[in-house]
Amino acid sequence: MLNQSEPLDRVFHALADPTRRALLERLSLGSTSVSELARPLPMSLPAVLQHIQVLETAGLVRSAKVGRTRSCALQAEALRQADGWIQARRREWEARLDRLGDYLETLNGGNSDGQSE
């Protein structure tokens, strides 16, 4: 993709990085500052800033500056979107996998009569 314009793109992309997931895990324990977030991480402050910006653009984090420190907090809404997509898929295909035929069908050559409903 040249640029990830869709919200889901941004959310999943944000979640695809272990550093960013670590940030979210830390934030799920409570709001905190940028340098506090950066402390345990093996990288420079600017790098952490960039990760936070990615999270913020994805709508996973909101932040506000108070005095000279920036406080970051989680925002649940974006997660719900990602969750919603996954849930929809899980429902669809777990239902389907329950129908025994699908696996056999796969072994047999697939799309012969794949979508029997």
Next chain:
Amino acid sequence: MLNQSEPLDRVFHALADPTRRALLERLSLGSTSVSELARPLPMSLPAVLQHIQVLETAGLVRSAKVGRTRSCALQAEALRQADGWIQARRREWEARLDRLGDYLETLNGGNSDGQSE
């Protein structure tokens, strides 16, 4: 990240692309072949192949060759991992957001006494 070694990295990365999500949505209707998957997409067959390989590496799709066609099917397990991570986060922070103090705390400067438990 230089390479995404962890499973969650691979799964979320795979989900971050709209083409790949479209493939999964199509596959959630039933197993099918590579060229069938490629037909509605505005890109070359090799490009679709690469997307499928990404999905397969992430454990979201399994495929097998039968005759000269390759049949692709969904695999639910990897999704459950991604889902699991999201659920854990949601539980943590939605519980937290229920505690009214957190939002105020954020507006007030954050990590002052952030993790009150």
Next chain:
DNA sequence: GGATTGGTTAAGCATCTGCCTAACTATCCG
């Protein structure tokens, strides 16, 4: 057997990512 259909491999390219360092601004402390 030769053309077709379905897939695969290889090479190349523009762009994006994640990181760094250096330099700069904006508080807050004494």
Next chain:
DNA sequence: CGGATAGTTAGGCAGATGCTTAACCAATCC
């Protein structure tokens, strides 16, 4: 005021990504 602390901006670089075209292999089909 002067120094320390917290964050921000800018520029740059190595490696990953998403795509393309061209060439190639392998089952079918006639």
